[in-house]
Amino acid sequence: MNIKEVEELIRFVAKANVSEVELETKDLKLVIKTNKAAERYVEVQSYQTPAPIPQAAPVPQVAAPAAAEAAAPAPQPKAVVDSKYVTIKSPMIGTFYRSPGPDKPPFLNVGDKIEKGKIICIIEAMKLFNEIEAEISGTVVKYLLNDASPVEYDQPLLLIDPS
16 A cells, blocks of 8 residues: 555545544554544554564574663773873774683783783674784783673773883
8 A cells, every 4th residue: 555545545534524444454553533523634653564574593682882882881900190102092892801711811911011912802793703903012911701701893992001
């Protein structure tokens, strides 16, 4: 049913002096109500019924990152007041891992010296394990996330003392 047909039906109902007309098809339910006291008043309620979708195996619900940010801002770790530290931030959304595997030692510990290009962590995104490299040389001051934590784009991962 197109809009012109709906408009014609509304005019017909208004002239027919009826108070309510309900039309239901496979894809559409249309209810037209008129007020007899005010003959020019016509209320239209239209509902589109979606076609049934075949059910597949249930998919786990994953919150959209934008929705998560809008709902509650990500908790910021306590800021280190000294501006001499450089913050390495996440280049993507995913899950943060400090080590290459559950039974393996972490890539870095607090106090370790690192060189530019050394792997500092892994971020898993869509079953792909992305190695994140250090952008600068220095000493690891603090990890800002726990192992296996979700991470957002541009979220701080760790602090480096470049001196």
